[in-house]
Amino acid sequence: MLADALREVSETLYSAAAAAGCNPPVLVAVSKLQPATAIAELAAAGQRDFGENYVQEALRKRQELEAAGVAVPLTWHLIGHLQGNKAREAAVAFDWVQSVDRPSIAAALARHRPADREPLNVLLQVNVDDESSKHGCHPDEVPALAAAVAAEPTLRLRGLMISPAPWPDLEARRPAFRAAKQLFDALRAAHPGVDTLSMGMSDDYLLALGEGATMVRIGSALFGARPPRAT
Numbered sequence: 001m002l003a004d005a006l007r008e009v010s011e012t013l014y015s016a017a018a019a020a021g022c023n024p025p026v027l028v029a030v031s032k033l034q035p036a037t038a039i040a041e042l043a044a045a046g047q048r049d050f051g052e053n054y055v056q057e058a059l060r061k062r063q064e065l066e067a068a069g070v071a072v073p074l075t076w077h078l079i080g081h082l083q084g085n086k087a088r089e090a091a092v093a094f095d096w097v098q099s100v101d102r103p104s105i106a107a108a109l110a111r112h113r114p115a116d117r118e119p120l121n122v123l124l125q126v127n128v129d130d131e132s133s134k135h136g137c138h139p140d141e142v143p144a145l146a147a148a149v150a151a152e153p154t155l156r157l158r159g160l161m162i163s164p165a166p167w168p169d170l171e172a173r174r175p176a177f178r179a180a181k182q183l184f185d186a187l188r189a190a191h192p193g194v195d196t197l198s199m200g201m202s203d204d205y206l207l208a209l210g211e212g213a214t215m216v217r218i219g220s221a222l223f224g225a226r227p228p229r230a231t
């Protein structure tokens, strides 16, 4: 029962936020590799924000949901690495892109976001500590990338997305969350519209919340284990 998992995660988030004296974070349900039927089930239980990693997979599932008559308006977040040749589709299909990590992808999204739509919400993906990851900009690059996004009328700069290196010892991830919060506060001082710090996944979202997350991205704790990706 996905509705039960959703209730459990939501209640955990609410009580942790109350204990920390902060607002409950936005919960993004990460549905990558999960079937459209699972998304429909969570949507029926009241979940509105969904995160996908792959543009083509997201487009296919959106069509399946439409064909199945799922009528509630959902908010779609791209959280996976975005290749330049997918920017046109991503700029149309998503409400948020959380993985903007270079000026060229910001420019491509801006160019392809239709001017008659709401601006595309953008988070800058920053690599605070994971040297094994090729994705995410360096912390020093944040001010210039933020300025580039803020200058585009079809984009709306909302904040930062980070994923710490997946240390098995959760406590070892805390410095990355702290560093992200500092970057976020500096960004917010420079750009008043910034309001979103996206960090925390199934195994570390409470830690991230305690360090200032305003949005968490949760997959397996909601949907159960992911099926393997077809190759």
Ligand SMILES: *Cc1c(COP(=O)(O)O)cnc(C)c1O
Pocket (backbone or CB within 6 Å): 030, 032, 053, 079, 080, 163, 201, 202, 203, 217, 218, 219, 220, 221
């Ligand atoms: C898959 C993924 C998640 C969710 O991971 P879980 O451990 O299943 O909660 C969150 N963020 C990103 C960027 C992901 O790729």
